[in-house]
Amino acid sequence: MSASGIAAQFTELALAVLLAPLLTGWVNQCRAWLQNKSAPPLLQPYRTLAKLFSKEVVLAPNASPLFRAAPYLIFGCLALAAAIVPTLGTDLPLNAAADAIALVGLLALARLFISLAGMDIGTAFGTLGARREMLVGFLAEPALLMVLFTASLISHSTSLSTIVETLAHREFVIYPSLAFAGVAFTMVSLAENARIPVDNPATHLELTMIHEAMILEYSGRHLAMMEWAASLKLFVYSCMGLALFLPFGVAQGGDWLGIVLALPVLIAKLAAGGAALALIETMSAKMRIFRAPEFLGTAFLLAVLAMLVNQMLGS
Amino acid sequence: MTSLSSLDAALLLAAAWLAIGFAGMVAPRSLRLASRVLFPAGAIVGLLLAAVALQATFATPSTRVLALGLPDLPFHARMDALSAFFLLLLGGVAAGVSTFAAGYLRADEGAPPGLHCLCYHAFLASMALVLVADDAYFFMVAWETMALSSYFLVMSEHRRAEVRRAGYLYLLIAHLGALCILLCFGALQGGTGDYTFATMRIVQEAPEWATVAFLLALAGFGAKAGIVPLHIWLPEAHPVAPSPVSALLSAVMLKIAVYGMLRVTLDLIGFPVWWWGVIALALGLVSALFGIVFAAVQTDMKRLLAYSSIENIGLVMAGFGLTLLFRGFGMGTLAALALTATLYHCLNHAFFKSLLFLATGSVLHATHERSLGRLGGLIHRMPWVAWCALIGTVAIAGLPPLNGFVSEWLLLQAFLFTPGLPQPYLNMLVPVAAAVVALAVALSGYVMVKFYGIVFLGQPRDAKLAEARDAGLWERTGLMWLAASCMALGLAPATIIGLLDPITRAFTGYGMASLAQGWLFLAPIEPQRASYSPVLFFVGAALMIAVAWLSVRLFYHGRVRRSPAWDCGYPFLNSRMQDSAEGFGQPVKVVFQPAFRIEGHAPSPFDARPRYSESAEDRLWYWLYLPVARGAERVTALVTVLQRGRISVYLMYSFATLLVLLFFVR
Numbered sequence: 001m002s003a004s005g006i007a008a009q010f011t012e013l014a015l016a017v018l019l020a021p022l023l024t025g026w027v028n029q030c031r032a033w034l035q036n037k038s039a040p041p042l043l044q045p046y047r048t049l050a051k052l053f054s055k056e057v058v059l060a061p062n063a064s065p066l067f068r069a070a071p072y073l074i075f076g077c078l079a080l081a082a083a084i085v086p087t088l089g090t091d092l093p094l095n096a097a098a099d100a101i102a103l104v105g106l107l108a109l110a111r112l113f114i115s116l117a118g119m120d121i122g123t124a125f126g127t128l129g130a131r132r133e134m135l136v137g138f139l140a141e142p143a144l145l146m147v148l149f150t151a152s153l154i155s156h157s158t159s160l161s162t163i164v165e166t167l168a169h170r171e172f173v174i175y176p177s178l179a180f181a182g183v184a185f186t187m188v189s190l191a192e193n194a195r196i197p198v199d200n201p202a203t204h205l206e207l208t209m210i211h212e213a214m215i216l217e218y219s220g221r222h223l224a225m226m227e228w229a230a231s232l233k234l235f236v237y238s239c240m241g242l243a244l245f246l247p248f249g250v251a252q253g254g255d256w257l258g259i260v261l262a263l264p265v266l267i268a269k270l271a272a273g274g275a276a277l278a279l280i281e282t283m284s285a286k287m288r289i290f291r292a293p294e295f296l297g298t299a300f301l302l303a304v305l306a307m308l309v310n311q312m313l314g315s
Numbered sequence: 316m317t318s319l320s321s322l323d324a325a326l327l328l329a330a331a332w333l334a335i336g337f338a339g340m341v342a343p344r345s346l347r348l349a350s351r352v353l354f355p356a357g358a359i360v361g362l363l364l365a366a367v368a369l370q371a372t373f374a375t376p377s378t379r380v381l382a383l384g385l386p387d388l389p390f391h392a393r394m395d396a397l398s399a400f401f402l403l404l405l406g407g408v409a410a411g412v413s414t415f416a417a418g419y420l421r422a423d424e425g426a427p428p429g430l431h432c433l434c435y436h437a438f439l440a441s442m443a444l445v446l447v448a449d450d451a452y453f454f455m456v457a458w459e460t461m462a463l464s465s466y467f468l469v470m471s472e473h474r475r476a477e478v479r480r481a482g483y484l485y486l487l488i489a490h491l492g493a494l495c496i497l498l499c500f501g502a503l504q505g506g507t508g509d510y511t512f513a514t515m516r517i518v519q520e521a522p523e524w525a526t527v528a529f530l531l532a533l534a535g536f537g538a539k540a541g542i543v544p545l546h547i548w549l550p551e552a553h554p555v556a557p558s559p560v561s562a563l564l565s566a567v568m569l570k571i572a573v574y575g576m577l578r579v580t581l582d583l584i585g586f587p588v589w590w591w592g593v594i595a596l597a598l599g600l601v602s603a604l605f606g607i608v609f610a611a612v613q614t615d616m617k618r619l620l621a622y623s624s625i626e627n628i629g630l631v632m633a634g635f636g637l638t639l640l641f642r643g644f645g646m647g648t649l650a651a652l653a654l655t656a657t658l659y660h661c662l663n664h665a666f667f668k669s670l671l672f673l674a675t676g677s678v679l680h681a682t683h684e685r686s687l688g689r690l691g692g693l694i695h696r697m698p699w700v701a702w703c704a705l706i707g708t709v710a711i712a713g714l715p716p717l718n719g720f721v722s723e724w725l726l727l728q729a730f731l732f733t734p735g736l737p738q739p740y741l742n743m744l745v746p747v748a749a750a751v752v753a754l755a756v757a758l759s760g761y762v763m764v765k766f767y768g769i770v771f772l773g774q775p776r777d778a779k780l781a782e783a784r785d786a787g788l789w790e791r792t793g794l795m796w797l798a799a800s801c802m803a804l805g806l807a808p809a810t811i812i813g814l815l816d817p818i819t820r821a822f823t824g825y826g827m828a829s830l831a832q833g834w835l836f837l838a839p840i841e842p843q844r845a846s847y848s849p850v851l852f853f854v855g856a857a858l859m860i861a862v863a864w865l866s867v868r869l870f871y872h873g874r875v876r877r878s879p880a881w882d883c884g885y886p887f888l889n890s891r892m893q894d895s896a897e898g899f900g901q902p903v904k905v906v907f908q909p910a911f912r913i914e915g916h917a918p919s920p921f922d923a924r925p926r927y928s929e930s931a932e933d934r935l936w937y938w939l940y941l942p943v944a945r946g947a948e949r950v951t952a953l954v955t956v957l958q959r960g961r962i963s964v965y966l967m968y969s970f971a972t973l974l975v976l977l978f979f980v981r
Contacts, residue, residue: 053867053870053871054871054872056872056874056875056876057874057875057876058875058876058877058878058881059875059876059877059878060877060878060879060880060881061877061878061879062692062695062774062880064694064695064772066694066705066772072860072863072864072867073860075859075860075863076856076857076859076860076861076862076863077856077859077860079859079863080852080855080856080859083855083859094851094855096836096842096846096848096851097836097846097847097848097851097852097855098715098847098848098851098852098855099845099846099847101724101727101728101845101847102715102720102724102847102852105713105714105715105720105724106715106856108712108713108714108757108760109709109714109715111760112708112709112712112714112760112763112764115764115768116764116767116768116772119764119768119769119772119773119893119894120694120772120773121773121774121880121882122691122692122772122773122774122880122890122893123880123881123882123888123892123893124882124885124888124892124893125882125883126773126882126893127768127773127893127894127898127899128894130764130768130894131894131898131899131901131902132902134760134761134764134765135761135902135903135906137757137760137761138754138757138758138760138761139757139906141753141756141757141760142750142753142754142756142757145727145753146749146750146753149727149731149746149749152731153731153734153746156844157843157844157845158728158731158844158845159843159844159845159846162843162844204883216881216882216883217880217881217882219881220874221867221871225863225867290905293902293905293906297906300750300754303750304747304750307746307747307750308743308747311734311742311743311746311747312743
């Protein structure tokens with residue numbers, strides 16, 4: 001654990017928390033351009049957050065303490081997740097504390113709390129959202145774990161730093177298993193971040209919504225935390241995808257210059273990733289909710305296939 | 316304590332449990348005696364037993380011949396690290412459950428308190444004796460005492476037909492299992508005629524006899540542990556028992572069966588063959604997935620937990636299978652890792668499952684309702700129970716930083732080493748089997764959200780829930796002991812792995828403790844490969860949450876207005892609009908449709924009083940159990956040919972028998 005490692009750790013965390021709404025704004029802007037609409041300003045998510053924070057909280061009479069604590073719990077879990085994924089450097093102090101499996105556990109913990117919060121008021125939409133979220137979760141979580149396992153089998157480690165170091169330092173070989181895993185990961189992250197084709201972040205149409213249904217009863221600062229946490233989740237998944245499949249530019253070990261140089265590379269990669277996400281969302285149609293298990297089942301099978309390919313070809 | 320060995324202490328404490336049980340019969344109808352004196356005393360004995368076991372873990376194995384048993388066949392007892400570990404589990408869980416039971420017991424429910432006290436403590440004592448038994452005779456006596464005492468406990472409310480049915484099924488499968496275990500010991504003694512475990516350890520059976528013994532042990536102990544397809548009694552018997560008993564059955568008795576399996580395979584046989592591991596692994600994975608898929612569609616909260624026990628035992632079996640697999644190929648370090656995961660999961664499941672079963676007990680007493688469809692919103696009426704149950708929920712869903720995650724993490728790490736197996740196909744297929752574990756764990760999150768959300772959150776689904784009262788002091792203490800244990804097991808894994816070190820050293824030749832990186836980090840094999848530090852993780856998460864909360868509090872006003880729920884502007888909100896237990900389980904029912912036998916009834920559109928019904932049943936009933944039952948009925952029907960009801964016919968049978976015997980004896 002070096003001084004540069006600690007600096008990288010804190011920069012990474014601060015960057016994730018502060019830039020997450022910007023990534024959401026960027027994706028929304030790209031999507032509006034692609035759909036021939038006039039785009040909202042890039043900083044719109046920050047304005048929304050500022051507005052929500054200053055509004056008062058309207059609580060249902062039967063909201064329990066769990067309901068009020070959940071936004072902070074979920075935000076905290078996702079902030080920790082953002083700190084675990086190596087984005088700038090690989091010499092992170094928190095890396096010994098949590099590996100890839102713990103990261104998946106952390107995301108699952110956030111999901112558990114958001115679902116419980118959705119069920120807390122006891123409205124029709126809240127429980128509906130919670131059930132659908134858990135449906136998406138129980139198929140997406142093992143798929144994500146299998147994607148990470150494929151990468152772990154290549155690098156002989158579940159530590160995210162080691163995975164990134166191994167994958168970034170190989171000579172340019174195409175790993176067939178990683179290709180399968182990449183497709184599976186893309187499908188999982190679309191589902192987990194409530195994106196088209198599984199969910200639509202821009203709708204409150206009750207028959208289709210998942211994420212929005214769960215947070216329907218939130219308002220004021222609680223809603224702000226939930227929205228921020230959702231942006232953070234998108235940021236974490238983007239960084240995870242970049243770390244696994246495009247790990248170039250991440251500083252190795254305690255290298256000050258590397259960390260400084262990694263920052264613009266990261267921002268460029270995120271901008272490209274966000275544009276790609278907007279493109280996928282524009283080009284696909286929202287599926288019926290009953291098709292979501294098929295979509296996620298495919299992702300799960302692809303991830304398992306990635307592992308099998310890795311075993312058979314040894315790469 | 317100089318003259319008293321830990322084995323003697325354990326035997327004395329088991330005797331103390333028996334004495335407490337019989338003391339209950341002094342005044343069988345007195346609730347005060349049982350609940351204020353005897354059950355608290357039983358809890359203290361449990362704590363003492365845990366302390367003794369803790370001390371015995373690092374001691375050298377000690378043996379003793381007891382002055383009990385048949386004239387020429389005395390009981391042998393032995394305490395080694397494996398026994399000590401399971402005694403620790405038994406003592407620790409029993410302390411919490413007995414404390415809870417002290418507040419749970421009611422005079423007007425089921426058996427009289429004194430009788431209940433006797434069966435309960437006999438059950439505890441017999442489990443302790445199974446763990447220290449060192450010959451087949453003592454083992455079987457203790458094993459059968461355990462089966463019978465638990466049968467009487469399950470039958471506490473024998474006036475209900477479903478309880479009698481469940482009890483009968485339990486007894487039947489328990490005896491089939493006991494028969495297999497008896498035959499297994501027969502195969503293990505290897506023709507010496509000596510049934511002490513000491514001889515069985517030395518005797519080298521022929522490989523085919525070792526295989527026979529393993530398969531018999533798998534069937535016998537598997538029947539007790541609830542491995543698919545011998546699980547059928549478990550979801551019937553566990554829910555109908557009083558909640559503390561359900562807790563003991565699920566949390567401890569299933570682990571005693573796991574102990575038996577480990578004892579026979581790793582200790583008495585001693586040289587496992589790799590393909591045994593494949594069988595155990597396959598059975599474990601099937602049980603895990605089967606159990607959790609069925610748990611997702613249950614509508615009775617205790618049945619849901621019982622099915623989740625099948626899942627957890629499946630995970631334990633998968634770990635056991637990996638142990639055998641690695642051991643069979645002589646990969647000692649990895650076998651030690653898999654064995655550590657197996658034992659750790661046993662310990663974890665014992666604590667979180669008893670916690671949840673006891674929470675359902677409190678809910679049951681407060682509401683007189685077991686059906687999920689009539690509960691809801693209890694976090695407001697029963698906050699203590701609800702918060703303790705939340706800890707159990709997070710733990711059983713396998714989420715960090717609680718204990719369920721640690722053992723699942725270890726198990727997945729063990730799976731990640733399987734590509735190194737020196738056998739083509741196996742080294743490709745076994746890693747993929749990790750996907751099944753991942754799926755089962757993710758599904759358990761689904762099931763636990765259903766359980767917790769429907770019981771404790773939302774609006775009350777029934778008017779009578781408004782009168783529900785929180786658990787009393789005794790019940791609360793028991794719940795908090797178990798919840799605190801779940802936290803401790805989650806946060807201090809390196810310490811627990813230190814406890815497991817003598818066991819893995821004895822059975823695989825390698826320990827895990829030397830590989831742990833201090834108390835803070837958990838790093839099996841080597842730290843570059845994987846490490847996890849629950850304390851740092853917990854502190855990190857707590858810090859993030861605290862900073863988020865404090866900064867929001869610091870910078871923004873705390874104005875809150877109470878107003879009816881928004882629900883997309885729909886004004887006529889009532890509790891029936893929430894998801895029912897059936898509704899919440901529906902997606903799983905659709906995704907895993909082939910697993911169920913679904914029978915539904917939908918009303919016609921013109922029905923004025925429409926009633927919907929749907930049941931999802933276990934196909935194994937129809938494929939395996941009912942055909943066997945029908946066959947048995949047909950065979951027994953043949954006996955009626957002999958039964959004529961006339962004395963002259965029976966005399967003729969005797970005469971014919973004598974004639975035949977005369978012919979043989981001559």
